[in-house]
Amino acid sequence: MKHAPLVEQLIQAFTCLPGVGPRSAQRMAYALLDRGRDEGRRLADALHGAMDGVEHCQRCRNYAEAELCPICSDPRREPGLVCIVSSPTDVLAFEQSGEFRGQYFVLMGELSPLDGIGPRELGLDVLEQRLREGQIQELILATGTTVEGEATAHYVLDLAQDAGVSVSRIAQGVPMGGDLEFVDGATLAQALRGRRPFQS
Structure with missing residues (x-):
């Protein structure tokens, strides 16, 4: 199906996001065009503000x-x-x-x-x-x-x-609340290597 050029441009823009393929991008574009024009404008403003206003911290790079x-x-x-x-x-x-x-x-x-x-x-x-x-x-x-x-x-x-x-x-290994039967061998090996004294 052929889209109008602006619609196609919007769909292609969404595909730059991780995990968003052509179908998901199309759903997002249609959702904004069908019933989310105000939300779409807010999204555009937020994107514009973030792209222009967010940099990296000079000390930690966050x-x-x-x-x-x-x-x-x-x-x-x-x-x-x-x-x-x-x-x-x-x-x-x-x-x-x-x-x-x-x-x-x-x-x-x-x-x-x-x-x-x-x-x-x-x-x-x-x-x-x-x-x-x-x-x-x-x-x-x-x-x-x-x-x-x-x-x-x-x-x-x-x-x-x-x-x-x-x-x-940082310690690595078995997660809190995890059952050993569901933990893979490499994670268990890491947990054993990183063990520490048990204290009350």
Whole structure:
């Protein structure tokens, strides 16, 4: 079926989103055109505002509307404790836990030479400079357990060791409320390697 050029343009625009194929994009476009004109205009305004107004924090590389994001500019956060994460969604997950009171460094990906993602693309030169400044006392590695995540963790570990900064890694293994029969072998092996003393 042929669409009007503006409709086709709208459908194609939606397909840039992850997980949105041509059919889903068409449904979204039709929903806005059929009964959501005001919502569509709000969406367009929000997109325009975000694309023009959201940059990266100069300190942690998270999304920010000013030079520093709200976390980096919060004086109650511990600047000597920095958690290394792969994406802004990881920051949200930690913040929802309510347990972490330090700051973050957001890589916006993981090392993947085949995809052209090296240390510079992840801002590791910025992290190295921060480590040299001497304010960071501990890095917490919270990258994934994929090959890329492990390579990234080891690269950051080398940077931290060169700067004399201690490094820890978040525990990985069996989730809370999980039954062992549903946990895969690699996750169980990781849980066994990361075991710690049990205390009351």
